[in-house]
Amino acid sequence: HQSGDDEGAVAEYRKAIELAPQDASFRMALGISLEKTGAPSDAAAAYAEYLRLAPNAADADKVRARIAELTGTPAPPPPAATAATAAAGGDR
Secondary structure, eight states, X not given: OOSSOHHHHHHHHHHHHHXXXXXXXXXXXXXXXXXXXXXXXXXXXHHHHHHHHXXXXXXXXXXXXXXXXXXXXXXXXXXXXXXXXXXXXXXX
């Protein structure tokens, strides 16, 4: 969205998600708009849903880092790292 109406954008992206729940790009856009409205925890949740739908997206590492900044917790590892850790015997 370009209009600067972040509250309106949040409502529109939520409608878009209802119509196309598997479209990860709407989750990303929602997260950005939620951040602009001062809702960091909601933004982090939207970004997490984006990663759930597009775990190997080109910007996945940046999105994980942004979630960590918003929540104050370490960024979760990418899916491949999680699988590799499990295959190697996990964190013992």
